[in-house]
Amino acid sequence: MNLGSRHQTIQGLTASPTGATAESAISLWEQVATQLTSVVGEAGFESLYARSLFLAQARFPWLAEGARLTQTEQRFESLQASLAKQSPAIASDANALLLTTLTDLMASLIGEPLTAQILEAAWGPDAHGRANKGSVHD
Secondary structure (H helix, E strand, O other): OOHHHHHHHHHHHHOOOOOOHHHHHHHHHHHHHHHHHHHHHHHHHHHHHHHHHHHHOOOOHHHHHHOOOOOHHHOOHHHHHHHHOOOHHHHHHHHHHHHHHHHHHHHHHHOHHHHHHHHHHHHOOOHHHHHHHOOOOO
């Protein structure tokens, strides 16, 4: 997976033709968090997530509401609540930007190959193909 296909995969996985945008967004985040914390630890993930939120707020200021990380099992509650308040199209765009920002930060710190491995472990080896069909990994 290269930069272009990573971005394209994220766009496809975050596109939500149904109203379940916030729920599917959190599923993607939980999958990435599980894999990424095994590499950078909990504090490392929290730092990358916080930085991604900060950068994405330039385009979606309401993401500041989702900036609070709580206990590991509830870490994305405020993000889910923030996304749920938006229209599905806006929530999808914001989530795509947030995931793209996180994965760009990952790639700049740990390299594209390891980032691709983490995303493959999180979303499955066929994530790019499913993204093009509009299906999210469960």
